[in-house]
Each structure stands twice: as structure tokens, then as C-alpha cells.
Amino acid sequence: MSSQREEREELQADLIEEEELGSREEKQGVVVGVMGDVFPELRQYECKIQEIIAEEEASFGRTLVKGIEKFKKAVLDVQGSKITGQASLMADVTQFSVVLEAFILWDTYGFPMDLTQLMAEERGLTVDVEGFNIAMEEAREKARSARSKIAGHSIVMDADAISVLHKNGVGTTDDSYKYIWHQDHESVVKAIYTGTEFLDSALDQVDIGIVLESTSFYAEQGGQIYDTGSIEGSFGSFHVNNVQVYGGFVLHIGSFAEGAKTLMAGDKVTCKVDYDRRTLIAPNHTCTHMLNFALREVLGNHVDQKGSIVLPEKLRFDFSHGKPVHPEELRKIESIVNQQIKDEIEVYAGEAALAAAKRINGLRAVFGEIYPDPVRVVSIGHKVDDMLQDADNQEWLSISTEFCGGTHISNTRDAKAFALLSEEGIAKGIRRIIAVTTARAFEALDLASSLASEIDEACKSEGSLLEKKVASLKSKIDAAAIPAAKKADLRADVSQLEDRVRKAKRKTAEENIMNAVKTATEVANAASSRGKTFCIVQVDVGLDTSAVREAVLKVLELQGLAAMAFSTDAESNKAVVCAGVPDNGSKDGLVIEWLNEVMKPLKGKGGGGNNGIAQGQGNDSSRLEEAMDIASKFASLKLH
Structure with missing residues (x-):
């Protein structure tokens, strides 16, 4: 009976595979024909989409094979025994009923729950669906806890809190002053929030949020980290260590400085942004735009932004691409950004009607992102007004233009240098780049140069001394924050030294x-x-x-x-x-x-x-x- 079932499963799998292979292109052609007018990207990237679907089908096929083998092994492991415990396969031989923890198959192997149930039923087994749901909820809770741990404790305004502000007649925060640099900003306290309730006054609270009438602080959004600094007034000083925006209300989160007096709603205050810190953030944000442009120039128009984080110490950029980026391509990408820095290009920003801005030739936007109307446009190389007046100009394809509400440098020269430190895959078809600018970029370049000198020096060594130096260099290079293309070069140089060591050891061994x-x-x-x-x-x-x-x-x-x-x-x-x-x-x-x-x-x-x-x-x-x-x-x- 078991043999017949296995033969049937194999035959069904073969038939399904043949049917899918024969009809895949036909089905994809139908989708493109029906939906191509609504989603022109389908026609533009038809071949790429077919490749991705084929890869996903192959990947799912491998998942099925692994899951089936795991399932069969789990069933065999409990034959003739009774095992208890949530993280195991449990069998009751007298009733010939097995309660299978399907969650492991789903969580580890991506094996569909309904397929697990079907396979279990064919063997006279039952699946503990309730246990599966419990395990699923536990996994979700662990994920939530992990995210909270990464994000750290922070005050969050939910929909109810936002509704209270609206009912009390508090208007949303005017944050347009965030684009004005190196100036203190006068404002008024409109609300004080503890995370659970609004207060008329506050004193000595460790974590508290302040809503102002207007602000010069940048709230975290669009991938850019928040500003820090202080809010000062007759009450004393309030340290701002986090700034978030909820429903248009900018919440300044922090704690009172020692010796501060009572802060009251309605108090006049002064916003003092830490512009030294923002001066480190802005070059990273502008270089994120230049990196986005360079990626498309080198890898192709299929590259789309999938996320970014702009911090004082580095930038991180996620993008769509189906395979690792070759070191030579990384070198070209890095070179394009550095050339733009060397060319000292002006960076322009301006607001425009969303529909008009979308017509600008070559403008980049994050797929699925909802943008305000009017929307802010950041261009590296041309004034936004000029681009709006001649939206179809082919020249705009040669510059970086994006929707962006972040803070930027005024000229690319302020970035000083750009070093692309790493490139890796983080999900199917998604790659991630980490890079640095200004002083950190120079440090990366200096370190790469220093390691190259060490390799040159090691070339003069022989025997066991060379072997020790090679081992040391390998670990140093692996851990070094240096440009990825240069790291590949250095690894290649060390690999040649390793060959030398191996040949010398073989020769020594023979002697x-x-x-x-x-x-x-x-x-x-x-x-x-x-x-x-x-x-x-x-x-x-x-x-x-x-x-x-x-x-x-x-x-x-x-x-x-x-x-x-x-x-x-x-x-x-x-x-x-x-x-x-x-x-x-x-x-x-x-x-x-x-x-x-x-x-x-x-x-x-x-x-x-x-x-x-x-x-x-x-x-x-x-x-x-x-x-x-x-x-x-x-x-x-x-x-x-």
C-alpha cells in the first residue's frame, strides 16, 4: 500500500511538472496581455519576471523535496513508540494516530500546512492544528520581542492618542523648518504625552514626548534617522534623543536635564538641533541617491529601491537584483558616486504637484510608497523648476532625481568621499549595500592601502613566517571595513600568497x-x-x-x-x-x-x-x- 502511494505521488509530481513546464510561458503571456496596459512594467520586464518565476518554482520544488524527506523521516522515527512534547512528533500506536508538529516543517522548510495535512491523512495520521497555531503565535511573539529589542523603548502615539489631539483642537506640527540649518527655532508646547495619557505639565519624567506647534527637528522617516538635540525654555532643558511623526504630529521624545523645572503646555520654547550630527547624516543621504542612480547605470533599469537607512556613521541601501554584484561592477558603482563628488554638483530641492513631478523623465520613486501632494523633489545637478518646465528632456536621465523629504548637503563635494563597504543578499532577489562617506570613507581607503602595504611586505617573507603573515592578513582583511572591490583585490593577492605557501610546503615536505x-x-x-x-x-x-x-x-x-x-x-x-x-x-x-x-x-x-x-x-x-x-x-x- 505504501509503495503504491509513493508511486502515485511521484507520478502526480511528474505530471504536474510537465504541465507547468508546458503552460508556464503561455500563462505568463496571457497575464502580460490582459494586465500589461494597467501595469506597463509587466511588458517592460517580461523576461525578467519569467526568470524570477522560474527560479521561485525551482526553489519551491527543492523545498517540497526537503519537506517530504523530513516528513517521512519523522514518521519512521516514531513507528512503534510513544513520544510526548510539543517540539516532537507524537504517536499513539493503539489508535494508529500521530499528532505531527507541522510547525517545524512550515517554519524551517517553508512546507505548506495543507500539504502536511494531506500527507498525514494518507498515512492514517492527524495533524495537531491547535498546536500548530500555538507554535505560530509563539514565533510571532518572539519576532515582535526581537523587533522591540532592536528598536529600543520608545513612546508611541496610537490612533486614540492622535484622535485626542484632534478633539482638543491641536493642529498638526509644522516641520518645514527642518530644512533650515544652523538656526535655533522658536515654538510653543502644544501637548505633553507619557505614552498612555496627555499631561498639562511635567517634571522629572525619564521618558516623555512633547508635541510642538512647529519644529526644526527632523522626524525619522523615508529611511533617514531622526535628529537629536534639546528643547530649552524658562523651565530649563529637555534632551531630545528620538523624534517620530504620528498622523502629522511630530513627537519629541526624551528626558529633562538635571535641575529642570516644570514644563507646561503652552510654554514658549527653543528648538536646538544637533547640527554637527546632522552634518554626518546629510552626506550619507545624498550619497544614497547617487548610489541609487549608479546602480541603475551599471546593473540596469530593473534595479528598484527596496529600503534604506541613513545614519550618521553609514548608509544602507536595499535594491532588487537577482544575483551578487561582481567586484568590477561594485568598482564602477563606487567610481560613479565618487566622480559626482569630485565634480562638485549642486543639489537642488523643491516642492511640486505630484502629477507634474511624476512626469519628470528618469525620476525615481519607491514602488508602493504613498507620496504627499505636493511632493518634495531632490535633484542632483539641475533645478527642480527647470525640470518641471521641460519634463520630457532626455538630459534628466543622466542625473539623480527622486521624491524625498530628507535633509541633504547643498553640493556633492560636501560628501568628500564614498566607500562601498559590502554587498550581500538579504532575500530572494534583494541585495543590500552598506557604504560610508566623509571621514569614514577616507578611513576605509587608508585601511585598504595599509593592508595592501602589508601584503607587499609579506611577499618578501618565506617559509613559516610567510605562512603566519598570510593567516594574519586573511583575518584582518575579512574583518576590515574597506571598499568591497578593494577587499576582493586584496583577497586575490592573499590567495596568490597562499598558493606560494602551499607550493613551498609541498616542496619542503618532499625534501x-x-x-x-x-x-x-x-x-x-x-x-x-x-x-x-x-x-x-x-x-x-x-x-x-x-x-x-x-x-x-x-x-x-x-x-x-x-x-x-x-x-x-x-x-x-x-x-x-x-x-x-x-x-x-x-x-x-x-x-x-x-x-x-x-x-x-x-x-x-x-x-x-x-x-x-x-x-x-x-x-x-x-x-x-x-x-x-x-x-x-x-x-x-x-x-x-
């Missing part, structure tokens, strides 16, 4: 074996000519156990003598020893006994004993002569 065998056979010939039944020899090959072993094997092969070979390393004060005895019926026990006696003065131990060969390592090579003397006396007494 060690040749020298060890030569020395051992000469001593063995002399011992044999004197009628001895054993050979004790020191070979000079450091801690090369292979060479020492080969010397012993060669003596056994050519002379048939029992042999023990020693070699030491002065730097580490260690010694390696290999012993071998001819086959006399009890060779393994005898060779181990011989080796153990010798290892005592060397403060080491040995092992092996297979086919009459044993070897060991000691930690005190200064007593080598004593060990060799013990080896000779033991052999004289027991090795005939």
Missing part, C-alpha cells in the same frame, strides 16, 4: 621525506652491517611527522629492522617520534610499549600501533639523548 629516508637508510645499513636488529636515528625535519614516519617505513621495507626515528623543533622545544617493528606476531603491542618508554623523558604520549607502526609527540626535546638511549636499551633487550 624532508628525501632527507629523512636518506639519513635513516644510511644508519640502518650501518646497523645491519654490524649485525644489529634495530636502528635508532635522528632526522632533521622539524615536526614533520609524515617524513619521520616515511623514514621508519623505508627502513622496515629495505632492511627488515626495527626502527625508531626522532626529530625536534628548537623553537617550540617539541619532538616527534615514530617507531616500527617487523611482523613477529605481537608487533602492535611491542611497538606501543617501546614508544611509551621513550616518550616518558620527552614528556609526551604516543598512539597508533597499527601494522607495527606507532608515533607520538613530546614537549621537552632537551632530553632527546636520554630518550634515544632508552630506545636503544629497550631494543637491545626485547627486539631480536
Whole structure:
């Protein structure tokens, strides 16, 4: 019965695969034909969409295979047993009913719950749906907790709180002053919020939110981090460490400075933004726009922004692309941005009607984002008004133009330098770039140059010193915050050094074996000519156990003598020893006994004993002569 079911499953899978392969392109063509007018992107990217769908189908096929194998193994594991516990497969043999924790299949393998139920039913099993839902909720709670931990504690205004402000006649915050730099801004306190209620006054609260009539603080949005600073007035000072916007109300979150007096709703205050911090953020935001432009120039028009974060110390940009970006492409992307910085291009911003702005040739917008009307347009290289008047101009395709409400530098030269530090995949078809500007970019370039010099210096080394330097360089380069393209170059250089090390080690190993065998056979010939039944020899090959072993094997092969070979390393004060005895019926026990006696003065131990060969390592090579003397006396007494 089981065999028939498996054959049926395989036949169904084959038929489904054939049907899908035969009709995929036809179905996609129908979709493009029906929906292409409404969504012109379907026609524009038809081939790309087909590739992605094919990749997803193949990926899901692999998921099914893994899930089915996991399911079968789980069923076999509980046959004839009864196991309890939520994180396991539970079987009740008397009722021939198994409660399967389908959540593992779903969470780890992406295996559909309905397919798990179907497969279980065919085997007379049942799925614990209630347990699945419980596990699902636990996973969601863990995810929520993780997000809260990452975000940190913050006061949030929900819909009810926003409704209270509207009912009290509080107007939304005028935040247009955020685009004015290096000026204090006068405003009025309109509301004080604890996270659960509004207060008429506040004093000494650790975390509290203040809503102002107007503000010069930038609230976190559009990927750009919030401003920090202080709000000051007759009450004293309030440290602003977070700024968020909820339904048009800008909430300044923070705590009172020591010695502050009571703050009242209606108090006049002064906004003091930390412009030094914003001066670090703005270049990163403008370079995010230039990076977006450069990605499309190098990789193609399919590149779309999928998210971004602009911080004082770095920028992060997520974009659509189906494969890793080659180092040479990264180099071109980085070069385009740096060339724009070098060209000292003016950065313009202006508001425009949303419909008119959308007509600007080459304008970039985040897919699915809802923009206000009017909308703010940021252009690198041309005035927004000029672009609006000649929206179809092909020249606009050669510059970066985007919808953006963030704060920017006024000229690209203020970014000083751009370093693209890393590029990686974060999801299917989504890549992520991390980059830095200004002083951090110069630091990255300097570090790359320093590592290149270290590699040049390492090239002059040989032997074990070169090997140590290569190992050190590898770890340094992996951890270094340097341009990704330069990192690829340095890794390639280190790889060449590794090849050199490998070739040198092979050559040394060959020479060690040749020298060890030569020395051992000469001593063995002399011992044999004197009628001895054993050979004790020191070979000079450091801690090369292979060479020492080969010397012993060669003596056994050519002379048939029992042999023990020693070699030491002065730097580490260690010694390696290999012993071998001819086959006399009890060779393994005898060779181990011989080796153990010798290892005592060397403060080491040995092992092996297979086919009459044993070897060991000691930690005190200064007593080598004593060990060799013990080896000779033991052999004289027991090795005939």
C-alpha cells in the first residue's frame, strides 16, 4: 500500500511538472496581455519576471523535496513508540494516530500546512492544528520581542492618542523648518504625552514626548534617522534623543536635564538641533541617491529601491537584483558616486504637484510608497523648476532625481568621499549595500592601502613566517571595513600568497621525506652491517611527522629492522617520534610499549600501533639523548 502511494505521488509530481513546464510561458503571456496596459512594467520586464518565476518554482520544488524527506523521516522515527512534547512528533500506536508538529516543517522548510495535512491523512495520521497555531503565535511573539529589542523603548502615539489631539483642537506640527540649518527655532508646547495619557505639565519624567506647534527637528522617516538635540525654555532643558511623526504630529521624545523645572503646555520654547550630527547624516543621504542612480547605470533599469537607512556613521541601501554584484561592477558603482563628488554638483530641492513631478523623465520613486501632494523633489545637478518646465528632456536621465523629504548637503563635494563597504543578499532577489562617506570613507581607503602595504611586505617573507603573515592578513582583511572591490583585490593577492605557501610546503615536505629516508637508510645499513636488529636515528625535519614516519617505513621495507626515528623543533622545544617493528606476531603491542618508554623523558604520549607502526609527540626535546638511549636499551633487550 505504501509503495503504491509513493508511486502515485511521484507520478502526480511528474505530471504536474510537465504541465507547468508546458503552460508556464503561455500563462505568463496571457497575464502580460490582459494586465500589461494597467501595469506597463509587466511588458517592460517580461523576461525578467519569467526568470524570477522560474527560479521561485525551482526553489519551491527543492523545498517540497526537503519537506517530504523530513516528513517521512519523522514518521519512521516514531513507528512503534510513544513520544510526548510539543517540539516532537507524537504517536499513539493503539489508535494508529500521530499528532505531527507541522510547525517545524512550515517554519524551517517553508512546507505548506495543507500539504502536511494531506500527507498525514494518507498515512492514517492527524495533524495537531491547535498546536500548530500555538507554535505560530509563539514565533510571532518572539519576532515582535526581537523587533522591540532592536528598536529600543520608545513612546508611541496610537490612533486614540492622535484622535485626542484632534478633539482638543491641536493642529498638526509644522516641520518645514527642518530644512533650515544652523538656526535655533522658536515654538510653543502644544501637548505633553507619557505614552498612555496627555499631561498639562511635567517634571522629572525619564521618558516623555512633547508635541510642538512647529519644529526644526527632523522626524525619522523615508529611511533617514531622526535628529537629536534639546528643547530649552524658562523651565530649563529637555534632551531630545528620538523624534517620530504620528498622523502629522511630530513627537519629541526624551528626558529633562538635571535641575529642570516644570514644563507646561503652552510654554514658549527653543528648538536646538544637533547640527554637527546632522552634518554626518546629510552626506550619507545624498550619497544614497547617487548610489541609487549608479546602480541603475551599471546593473540596469530593473534595479528598484527596496529600503534604506541613513545614519550618521553609514548608509544602507536595499535594491532588487537577482544575483551578487561582481567586484568590477561594485568598482564602477563606487567610481560613479565618487566622480559626482569630485565634480562638485549642486543639489537642488523643491516642492511640486505630484502629477507634474511624476512626469519628470528618469525620476525615481519607491514602488508602493504613498507620496504627499505636493511632493518634495531632490535633484542632483539641475533645478527642480527647470525640470518641471521641460519634463520630457532626455538630459534628466543622466542625473539623480527622486521624491524625498530628507535633509541633504547643498553640493556633492560636501560628501568628500564614498566607500562601498559590502554587498550581500538579504532575500530572494534583494541585495543590500552598506557604504560610508566623509571621514569614514577616507578611513576605509587608508585601511585598504595599509593592508595592501602589508601584503607587499609579506611577499618578501618565506617559509613559516610567510605562512603566519598570510593567516594574519586573511583575518584582518575579512574583518576590515574597506571598499568591497578593494577587499576582493586584496583577497586575490592573499590567495596568490597562499598558493606560494602551499607550493613551498609541498616542496619542503618532499625534501624532508628525501632527507629523512636518506639519513635513516644510511644508519640502518650501518646497523645491519654490524649485525644489529634495530636502528635508532635522528632526522632533521622539524615536526614533520609524515617524513619521520616515511623514514621508519623505508627502513622496515629495505632492511627488515626495527626502527625508531626522532626529530625536534628548537623553537617550540617539541619532538616527534615514530617507531616500527617487523611482523613477529605481537608487533602492535611491542611497538606501543617501546614508544611509551621513550616518550616518558620527552614528556609526551604516543598512539597508533597499527601494522607495527606507532608515533607520538613530546614537549621537552632537551632530553632527546636520554630518550634515544632508552630506545636503544629497550631494543637491545626485547627486539631480536
